[in-house]
Amino acid sequence: MMTPFDGLLFFYILILALIPAALLGLLGRPVKHWAAVVNLLFLLLIFSSPRALLALGIFAAWETLLTVLFRGLWRTVKKRWTLWLAVALALVPLAAVKLSGLLGWGIGLLGISYMTFRALQVLIESYDGLIPALSLWEYGFFLLFFPSVSSGPIDRSRRFCADLACTRTREEYVRLLRGGVRRLFTGALYNFVFSKLIYTFVLEKLPDTWWGLLLYGVGYTLFLFFNFAGYSAMAVGTSHILGIAVPDNFNRPFLARDLKDFWARWHISLSTWLRDFVYTRFTMASLRQKWFKSKHTGSYLGYILTMLTMGIWHGFSWHYILYGVYHGLLMCLNDVLDTRWKAFKKMKKDKRWQPLLMALTFVLVSVGMLLFSGKLI
Amino acid sequence: MEETVMNVLAEAIGTEADQLDADLELFEEELLDSFGVISLLVGIEDALGVRIEPTEITREEISTPAKLIACVQARM
Amino acid sequence: MKKTLAVGAVLLVLALALPFVALGIARGEVPEYRNAVGFGTDQNKIQGCLLTQLSAAREDNVLIYGSSELRTDYISTHPSNFFAYRQGGFQVNLIGRGSCQSIIHAFSIAANGESLRGKKVVLITSPQSFVSGGITPDMFAANFSQQQFLRIMQGDLPEELKAVFAQRTQTLLEQYETQFGTRAPATQAAHTLANLYNKGSQAAMFFLSPYFRLSSVLAETADAVQASRVLAQTAEDQPAQVTDIDWQQARQEAVETAKRESNNNDFGIENGYYNTYIGSRLPRMKGKDSHLSYSESVEYDDLRLLFEVCRAYDITPLFVSVPLHGSWSDYCGFTAEKRAEYYQKVRAVAEEYQVQVADFTAEEYTPYFLCDVMHLGWVGWLEVNRAICDFVG
Incomplete structure (x- = not known):
C-alpha cells in the first residue's frame, strides 16, 4: 500500500x-x-x-x-x-x-x-x-x-x-524536463511545507467561535490551494519528465478578478472538463432546440447543472451539493453582471479596481470552501 | 460566407460586424466566453449548416476572427 | 538551461544531506544523561535508543523492563519510591508501560544490544500478556519503533533472530492494516524492509538500501531530539542516600500501609482501584474468566525471542514471574489448575534458556502481594526489590 x-x-x-x-x-x-x-x-x-x-x-x-x-x-x-x-x-x-x-x-x-x-x-x-x-x-x-x-x-x-x-528532439525534451523538475520541487514545497504549516499552525489552533470559523474559511482555502496545487504540480512534473506534457491544474487562482476567472485558474482540468462536457453541451442543446424563450436561461441552468455536477462529483454529501449550488448561483450572478452592467468589464481591466475585485473574489471563494469543508453543515 | 461568420460573431459578442478587426484577440480581450462560443457555434450551424462539436476545436483555433473564418472554411 | 539543472541538482543533494546535518547537530547537542530519567515515563524511553544507551553506559544503572505494573507508583514500595536517591546503591531505570509485552522489550534490547552487552537486566512479565493471540496489533503499533527495527536489521544479530523480528513485524503490521484499513503511523520503511527480508528479495533490498539508510538517519535524528527534550525536563542528579535495608521491618511497614490503603474490600485491593474498577459490579464479575486460558499463546514464542536476544548479547536477565491474584482468580473462575499450568509453562521457557527466575508464583494467596487484580503490590514490590538487590549483588 x-x-x-x-x-x-x-x-x-x-x-x-x-x-x-x-x-x-x-x-x-x-x-x-x-x-x-x-x-x-x-x-x-x-x-x-x-x-x-x-x-x-x-x-x-x-x-x-x-x-x-x-x-x-x-x-x-x-x-x-x-x-x-x-x-x-x-x-x-x-x-x-x-x-x-x-x-x-x-x-x-x-x-x-x-x-x-x-x-x-x-x-x-x-x-x-x-x-x-x-x-x-x-x-x-x-x-x-x-x-x-x-x-x-x-x-x-x-x-x-x-x-x-511524437518523439521529441533533445532540445524539446530539455525544456520539458526543466519544467518538470521545477514543478516537482515547487509542488513538494507547497504540499509538504506550506500546506503542513498552515494546517499545524492555523487550522488546528483556531478557537470554536464565529471569528474562528471565518478565519478557518480563509485558512482552509489557502491550505487546500497549497495542498492540492502542490500535489497537482508534482503529478504534472512527473508526467513531463516521463514525456507526457499533462496540462497544469492551477494558475495563480488568487489573482482571479471574478468567479469565472477563478474557475479558469483553479482545478483547471476539472473545470474545463465540466465546461466542455456538461455546460457547453447542455447550453448548446438548449439553444439548438430552443428550449427556452431567452437564450440566457439555458446558460444559467447550464451553470447550475455544471456546478451541481462538480459538487456531487466530490461525493454524495449535502455540503458538496450546497457547495455546487453556491458556485452555480455565483456563476449566474457573474454572467448577469457581465451582460447587464457594462462598467463591470471595464472595472475588471482597470488596475485600480483589480485589487478590490480580487479580494472580493477571494472572500466569495473562501465562503465556498467553508461550505466545502463541511464545517457548516 | 465570411460576412455571415462575421455577423454571427458580432451577434454572439453583442456588437456590430463592422467593429470587428480581423486580428482581434477574442478571448484575451474578454469578448468571448464559454457562452459566447456556444452562441457562435450554434449561429454558424444555423446560418451555414456547418456543425462543429464543442471539443472539436480549441480556443486557440478560433482566437481571432481571421482564424475563425479559416476554421469554418476548412469544414465547408 | 544547464544552470537550472545544476541548481536543481545542488538543491536535491542539499535536501538529501539535510537529515545527516540535522543528525549531527541533534547528536552534538544532547545534554548529559540524568539518573532521574530512570523514574520517568516518557514514551521515548520505550521507542527510542539513545536514552537506553546513555543509561546503560552508567555502571550503576539497572534497567528494568516491565509493563503496566510500572505505573503503580502510588504504592509505597514501588521501585521509584523504594529506590529513590539510589537507595540500594544503584539507580533503577524503569522501561515500559501497559501493553509493553515481551516482543516490545525484545525490540528495545536487540536494538541496544551492543550497549547492553554483558550487563544484567531485570524482566518483569505479566500473566495477562499470555492470552492466545499475544500482543494485539494496535498495542504493537503503539509501541513499535521503526528506529529500533532498522537498527536490528542493519546490526549484527544472528540472521535467524533477524528473521523472527521481520516475521513478527510483517504479521503484526499487516494485521493492523486489515483491522484499521490504514498503515500504522511511521512504519513504512520497517514494513517494506520486513516484507522484502521475508521474501528474500535481495535485489529489491539492494535498490532500496539508500532509502532504508535515510529512514534510519531520520529516525535517529528524531530520537536525539526527543532524548534531549526528555533530559531537559528531568531533574538533575542528586547525591545518593544509601542506608542498610532491614527487610523484616520493611515488610511489616508494607503490610501496615497495605491494610490502611485496602480496607474497603476483602481481596486486599487498593481502595481507589476497587472503587473504580469493581465496586458495585462485583456480583457480575463472578465466574467471568471461566473461559480464559493462558495455555497456548504467541507470547511464549515472543518470550523465547526475548531470551534469545539476551543470550546473543551475553546479557544476564533476572526474570520476575509474577503470580495471579489467588482469591480474585478463584472468584472470577480462573482456576488454580489453569494458573499452575501457566506458571509451569513460563518456568519451562526460562529453563530452556537457563535464565535466573525470581519465581513468586507460590505467593498467590499472600496478603498484599498484589495491589489490585493483577499488579504487584506493597508486599510484592518489596519482594521483587529484594530479589533485584540480591541479583545486582
Missing part, C-alpha cells in the same frame, strides 16, 4: 525511475516505452493489495470493454441514445463506489472519479467522431497513467496520444 506523492519511499523509487527516463529523453530517444514500464511498476505499488488490484482490474476492464464496443458500433448505429447508454454504463462503477461510501458496502477504488471522467471524454468524443484511431495500449496508458491516477489533472486522450506519438 503506497500513497502517490507521499512518503520517503515513493519519492525514492520515483527518483530512481525518472533518471533513466531523463537520460533517454536527453539522448533524443523516445521515453514512452520506459514510461510504460514505470507506469506498470507504480500501479502495482499504489494498488498493491489484492482488493485494490481487483477493483482496478474490474474497473479498467469494464471501461475498456465499453469503449471498444461503443467505438465498434457507433458507425453502424449512430444514434443519440447509444451515447446516453454508454455514458450511463461508464458511470456505473463510480456510482457504485460513491453509493458504497454512503451505505458502507466497503467497495472503493482510489482515483475512480478522475479515471471515470477520462473514460467519459473518450466515449463522448468518439461519438463526435473526433477520435478516429485509438489503440488498446494508448487507451489503457491514458486511463491508468499513474501520476494523475489518484487526483488528476484530468488529461484529454487526443492530447495524451499526440505526446505518445
Whole structure:
C-alpha cells in the first residue's frame, strides 16, 4: 500500500525511475516505452493489495470493454441514445463506489472519479467522431497513467496520444524536463511545507467561535490551494519528465478578478472538463432546440447543472451539493453582471479596481470552501 | 460566407460586424466566453449548416476572427 | 538551461544531506544523561535508543523492563519510591508501560544490544500478556519503533533472530492494516524492509538500501531530539542516600500501609482501584474468566525471542514471574489448575534458556502481594526489590 506523492519511499523509487527516463529523453530517444514500464511498476505499488488490484482490474476492464464496443458500433448505429447508454454504463462503477461510501458496502477504488471522467471524454468524443484511431495500449496508458491516477489533472486522450506519438528532439525534451523538475520541487514545497504549516499552525489552533470559523474559511482555502496545487504540480512534473506534457491544474487562482476567472485558474482540468462536457453541451442543446424563450436561461441552468455536477462529483454529501449550488448561483450572478452592467468589464481591466475585485473574489471563494469543508453543515 | 461568420460573431459578442478587426484577440480581450462560443457555434450551424462539436476545436483555433473564418472554411 | 539543472541538482543533494546535518547537530547537542530519567515515563524511553544507551553506559544503572505494573507508583514500595536517591546503591531505570509485552522489550534490547552487552537486566512479565493471540496489533503499533527495527536489521544479530523480528513485524503490521484499513503511523520503511527480508528479495533490498539508510538517519535524528527534550525536563542528579535495608521491618511497614490503603474490600485491593474498577459490579464479575486460558499463546514464542536476544548479547536477565491474584482468580473462575499450568509453562521457557527466575508464583494467596487484580503490590514490590538487590549483588 503506497500513497502517490507521499512518503520517503515513493519519492525514492520515483527518483530512481525518472533518471533513466531523463537520460533517454536527453539522448533524443523516445521515453514512452520506459514510461510504460514505470507506469506498470507504480500501479502495482499504489494498488498493491489484492482488493485494490481487483477493483482496478474490474474497473479498467469494464471501461475498456465499453469503449471498444461503443467505438465498434457507433458507425453502424449512430444514434443519440447509444451515447446516453454508454455514458450511463461508464458511470456505473463510480456510482457504485460513491453509493458504497454512503451505505458502507466497503467497495472503493482510489482515483475512480478522475479515471471515470477520462473514460467519459473518450466515449463522448468518439461519438463526435473526433477520435478516429485509438489503440488498446494508448487507451489503457491514458486511463491508468499513474501520476494523475489518484487526483488528476484530468488529461484529454487526443492530447495524451499526440505526446505518445511524437518523439521529441533533445532540445524539446530539455525544456520539458526543466519544467518538470521545477514543478516537482515547487509542488513538494507547497504540499509538504506550506500546506503542513498552515494546517499545524492555523487550522488546528483556531478557537470554536464565529471569528474562528471565518478565519478557518480563509485558512482552509489557502491550505487546500497549497495542498492540492502542490500535489497537482508534482503529478504534472512527473508526467513531463516521463514525456507526457499533462496540462497544469492551477494558475495563480488568487489573482482571479471574478468567479469565472477563478474557475479558469483553479482545478483547471476539472473545470474545463465540466465546461466542455456538461455546460457547453447542455447550453448548446438548449439553444439548438430552443428550449427556452431567452437564450440566457439555458446558460444559467447550464451553470447550475455544471456546478451541481462538480459538487456531487466530490461525493454524495449535502455540503458538496450546497457547495455546487453556491458556485452555480455565483456563476449566474457573474454572467448577469457581465451582460447587464457594462462598467463591470471595464472595472475588471482597470488596475485600480483589480485589487478590490480580487479580494472580493477571494472572500466569495473562501465562503465556498467553508461550505466545502463541511464545517457548516 | 465570411460576412455571415462575421455577423454571427458580432451577434454572439453583442456588437456590430463592422467593429470587428480581423486580428482581434477574442478571448484575451474578454469578448468571448464559454457562452459566447456556444452562441457562435450554434449561429454558424444555423446560418451555414456547418456543425462543429464543442471539443472539436480549441480556443486557440478560433482566437481571432481571421482564424475563425479559416476554421469554418476548412469544414465547408 | 544547464544552470537550472545544476541548481536543481545542488538543491536535491542539499535536501538529501539535510537529515545527516540535522543528525549531527541533534547528536552534538544532547545534554548529559540524568539518573532521574530512570523514574520517568516518557514514551521515548520505550521507542527510542539513545536514552537506553546513555543509561546503560552508567555502571550503576539497572534497567528494568516491565509493563503496566510500572505505573503503580502510588504504592509505597514501588521501585521509584523504594529506590529513590539510589537507595540500594544503584539507580533503577524503569522501561515500559501497559501493553509493553515481551516482543516490545525484545525490540528495545536487540536494538541496544551492543550497549547492553554483558550487563544484567531485570524482566518483569505479566500473566495477562499470555492470552492466545499475544500482543494485539494496535498495542504493537503503539509501541513499535521503526528506529529500533532498522537498527536490528542493519546490526549484527544472528540472521535467524533477524528473521523472527521481520516475521513478527510483517504479521503484526499487516494485521493492523486489515483491522484499521490504514498503515500504522511511521512504519513504512520497517514494513517494506520486513516484507522484502521475508521474501528474500535481495535485489529489491539492494535498490532500496539508500532509502532504508535515510529512514534510519531520520529516525535517529528524531530520537536525539526527543532524548534531549526528555533530559531537559528531568531533574538533575542528586547525591545518593544509601542506608542498610532491614527487610523484616520493611515488610511489616508494607503490610501496615497495605491494610490502611485496602480496607474497603476483602481481596486486599487498593481502595481507589476497587472503587473504580469493581465496586458495585462485583456480583457480575463472578465466574467471568471461566473461559480464559493462558495455555497456548504467541507470547511464549515472543518470550523465547526475548531470551534469545539476551543470550546473543551475553546479557544476564533476572526474570520476575509474577503470580495471579489467588482469591480474585478463584472468584472470577480462573482456576488454580489453569494458573499452575501457566506458571509451569513460563518456568519451562526460562529453563530452556537457563535464565535466573525470581519465581513468586507460590505467593498467590499472600496478603498484599498484589495491589489490585493483577499488579504487584506493597508486599510484592518489596519482594521483587529484594530479589533485584540480591541479583545486582
